[in-house]
Amino acid sequence: MRAVTWQGRHKISVETVPDPEIVNPRDAIIRVTSTAICGSDLHLYDGYIPGMRAGDIVGHEFMGEVIETGAASTLKRGQRVVIPFTISCGQCFFCEKKQYSACDNSNPSETRDASELMMGHAMGGAFGYAHLTGGYAGGQAEYVRIPYSDVGPVVIPDDLPDDDVLFLSDILPTGWQAAVNADIEPGDTVAVWGCGPVGLFTIQSALLLGAGRVIAIDHFPTRLALARKYGAEILDYTQVDVREALDEMTGGVGPDACIDCVGMESHGFTADNILDQVKVKMLSSTERIHALRQAILACRKGGRLSIPGVYGGFADKFPLGQLMEKGLSVKSGQTHVQRYSGELLDMIREGKFDTISLISHHAPLEDAADMYRHWHDDQDLYTKIVLKPGLKKGDISARQELQHA
Amino acid sequence: MSRSKNDLPDPLIFAAAGAGIAVLATGAALWQRRRHRESRGQEETIATDAPHWTLDKDSSRAMFGKSVLINRPRAELYAAWTPERFPDFMENVVAVDDLGDDVSQWTIKAPAGREVTLVNRITERVEDTSIYWQSTPASDIANSGEVRFTDAPAGRGTYVSLILAYDPPAGKVGRFAAKLLQREPEVQARRDLHRFKQLMETGEVTTNASPSARGAESPAEPHI
C-alpha cells in the first residue's frame, strides 16, 4: 500500500510499504477514506517529538471502511468508522475511569520503558505518533490495523459525509475536552490562545458549554476570521498587548478561564520566546511556552487553566509562582477521545458544530509532502488539510477565500 | 559469597523469575546483610513501609521486584499463573516442562541462538495469595522467586508482585549467559509481568505490529 512516512526533520515522503495484517483477535483493518494533518503532526515535522524513527507511518486523524475483522472484533465488513487517535483497551483501571488516553495496556511492553523513563509512567498508545506512545503505524495510509477495534471505532451512519465526522478522531473531542476542562460557569469570559483547528473547536465548545464570551488570540487573519465566524471576539497579538487588552475587556479582572491551544511551538518575537527558540536549538530546552506563560499571567485570580496544547518535556521559565499565588487550577492531557464520541456524534447530527468551514484543502495522499510543507509554511491559508487516498496526484481543491470582515 | 541454600531465611525465599530466574546464593547474602543493616539502623532511622525489594537499590542488582495493578480478581489471577500459560506472556520462555513433584524445567532463549535451562521447584503455595519457588542444583542458573497477589483498594483489582533473585553465573553457562543476566532478567521479567496484565485484562498480548517503510520489519511482528 501507499503511506505517508516520516524520514527526518522536515522530510516527509509517500512510500510503498507492506499492507497491515490482523495480528490479535480484537483487531480490524480499515481502508482509509479521509485522513487529516494535525497541529500535532507539525511537532513531529519540526522534530520536537522524541522517539520518531525514519520510516514511521504518520497520521492519527482518519476514518474509513472496515475490510477485515479479527475473531473478537465487534465491527462488520463494510461499516464506515471514525478511529479515535488514542488506542485504548477499555478494560484497565484508566479506561474504566474513562481516562482513555492513559490506557495502561495499549503501549506495548517493548516501547513502554522509554516512555516510563521520560514521563514517570508509560503513556497510552496512539496512532502514528512516535515510539513513546507505542510505535503504531498511523492513518495517513491506504490501510490501517486497528487494535481493540471493539472499543474505539465510532460507527458512522451512511447519510453523514466524511467531512462532517472525520474530526471525531481528534480535534473535535480535543476542543470539547479543552472547554470541559475549563470548568466553564454560565457567563464566563474564556480566552483561547491559538486559532488552529483545536482552538476553533474549543471556541465552539466553550460557547456551547455556556461561556458568555470567548476571546480568541492568534496572528493569522484567516484563522482569526474563522474564530469570529464561530462566535469569538478576536485579538491579533501583533496589533495589541494581549494582557492589556484582556484586562481592559474584563474590568481589570482577567478571563475566568484561559485555554492554551498553541502548544510547544509558540510563535512571536517577544524576548522570552526568542530566548526559548535559542534554547531549543541548543537542546537545553524542549519547548517554546510563550503562549502558556502569557495565559497564566492573564488569567484571573482563582481562575482555571486548560492545556490541550501539546508539550513534550522540560519547559524553561515556567511561571510557577504566578500559578500558585493566583490560585489557578490546571487541567490538561491528551484527549480521552472515546469518552466523548457518542455525545459529539449526536451534536454533529443536531447541527451544533460547524465541522466544515475550517477545512481549507482536500488533497491526494500522494501530495502529502507538499501538503506538510504548506501546513508548516502557509498556516494562514491552510487551516485544515484533508488527505484522500483515492485522489490522483495533483487533484487538489482549495476552499474559496474567506471574507476577512 | 557462596552460601548453601539452607541459609535462606525461611519462608522469605525471594523471588522467582518471570522468566524463571531468581537469586539463591547471592540474593540470600544480600538479603541477610540488608536485614542486619536494617535492625542496626533502627535507632538512627525510621523503618519505611516500602516493599523490601525497593530498598538499597544501588547495591543489589541481583535482586529485584516489580508490582503491577491488574483489574481482575485475585483468585482468577492466582489460578492463571500456571506453567502452561507462561509461554503466552513470557517472551523468552520457549517451553516449561513438568518434571513432577512440583519441579519444572524451563527452556529459555539466550543471546546468539543459545538456550538456558532452569530447573525450579515450587517450595510453597498460599492459595490465592502467593507462590514461591527456587532452583534445584540441576539448574543452569541458581535462582529463586515469589509471585504475590494482594487485593488492591477500592475494587481496583489486584496488585501482582513479582520478586526475583538470581546468582549471576560464570563458568558452566559461559559468557552468553552472563550477558543474558546483566540486567536482562529484570527487563524481561518486568515486560513479562506487563504482558500478563495485558493478557488478563484484555484477553490478548498488546502488539504494535504494523507496517513501516523500514525494509527489515514485518507488519505482523512487534518492533521497538
Ligand SMILES: NC(=O)c1ccc[n+]([C@@H]2O[C@H](COP(=O)([O-])OP(=O)(O)OC[C@H]3O[C@@H](n4cnc5c(N)ncnc54)[C@H](O)[C@@H]3O)[C@@H](O)[C@H]2O)c1
Ligand atoms: N491534547 C490533545 O489530545 C491534542 C490533540 C490534538 C492537538 N493537540 C495540540 O493542540 C495544539 C494546537 O493544534 P492545532 O492543530 O490547532 O495546531 P496549529 O499549529 O494549526 O495551531 C496553532 C495556532 O496557534 C497560533 N499561535 C502560535 N503562537 C501563538 C501565540 N503566541 N499566541 C496565540 N496564538 C499563537 C498559531 O498561529 C496557530 O494558528 C498543538 O500543540 C497540538 O499538538 C493536542
Ligand SMILES: [Zn+2]
Ligand atoms: Zn491530531
Ligand SMILES: [Zn+2]
Ligand atoms: Zn486501557
